Amino acid sequence: MTRFSSHYEIALCGGGGVGKSALVLKFVKGQFVEEYDPTIEDLYRHQFHVDGKSTCLEILDTAGQDEFRAIRDQMLHLGQGFLLLFSVTDRGSFQELTSSYEAIQRSKDFESVPLVVVGTKCDLVDRRQISPEEGKAQADLWGAEYVETSALDNINVQECFAMVVRQLRAIEDEKENGSKKGKGKKSKRQSGSKDESKKKKSLLNQAQCTIL
Ligand SMILES: Nc1nc2c(ncn2[C@@H]2O[C@H](COP(=O)(O)OP(=O)(O)OP(=O)(O)O)[C@@H](O)[C@H]2O)c(=O)[nH]1
Ligand SMILES: [Mg+2]
Numbered sequence: 001m002t003r004f005s006s007h008y009e010i011a012l013c014g015g016g017g018v019g020k021s022a023l024v025l026k027f028v029k030g031q032f033v034e035e036y037d038p039t040i041e042d043l044y045r046h047q048f049h050v051d052g053k054s055t056c057l058e059i060l061d062t063a064g065q066d067e068f069r070a071i072r073d074q075m076l077h078l079g080q081g082f083l084l085l086f087s088v089t090d091r092g093s094f095q096e097l098t099s100s101y102e103a104i105q106r107s108k109d110f111e112s113v114p115l116v117v118v119g120t121k122c123d124l125v126d127r128r129q130i131s132p133e134e135g136k137a138q139a140d141l142w143g144a145e146y147v148e149t150s151a152l153d154n155i156n157v158q159e160c161f162a163m164v165v166r167q168l169r170a171i172e173d174e175k176e177n178g179s180k181k182g183k184g185k186k187s188k189r190q191s192g193s194k195d196e197s198k199k200k201k202s203l204l205n206q207a208q209c210t211i212l
Pocket of ligand 1: 014015016017018019020021022023033034035036037038039040062063064065120121122123124149150151152153
């Protein structure tokens with residue numbers, strides 16, 4: 001049986017005002033934040049259970065506003081898994097997803113990474129501009145999962161973080177099974193990820209941001 005990591009680093013990306021901070025604050029503190037205060041960069045730590053197993057997440061809440069993009073792009077390589085957010089009420093934020101996706105891809109040298117596309121603010125039914133089908137089709141193109149959330153109504157807030165944790169665990173499972181099959185031989189992917197974990201250490205060690 002695979003011994004999963006006790007902690008993972010997750011980064012939230014997406015355009016300004018799509019609800020990244022509201023989602024993470026609902027997840028970590030259980031509070032919905034009504035006012036919009038653009039993020040430069042914040043870091044959170046939160047322990048929770050996924051499928052009966054405890055895990056600690058270090059969550060990087062990145063800037064969506066253009067003026068802070070450079071800071072965001074410097075930090076993305078620290079993420080192991082990503083939530084890519086747009087607002088279902090804002091087609092512009094859906095179109096902006098591609099540039100966030102490309103920034104993630106660049107930061108990970110174009111290797112595939114655990115990714116969940118998140119359509120936020122699904123409580124705003126009358127203002128919807130993107131259908132679930134359109135959101136899912138985009139996620140499928142990137143080999144990602146798709147989920148819709150509402151930080152206001154507490155819909156799928158825990159679930160979107162659990163989804164990315166499951167993807168990370170599945171990769172660990174795959175690696176462990178691969179190494180058993182390879183009878184101790186190091187695969188290219190394994191040696192790469194070891195280097196990466198050395199280089200990466202922890203978000204908490206490297207982040208210049210506020211830890212909340
Ligand atoms: N109705 C509704 N409003 C939301 C939801 N999530 C966020 N909002 C509102 O949307 C606005 C922007 O939310 P933020 O979480 O600050 O957006 P952000 O993506 O962190 O923005 P940046 O930090 O600039 O990138 C705030 O006024 C929130 O109250 C939601 O699920 N439902
Ligand atoms: Mg924010």
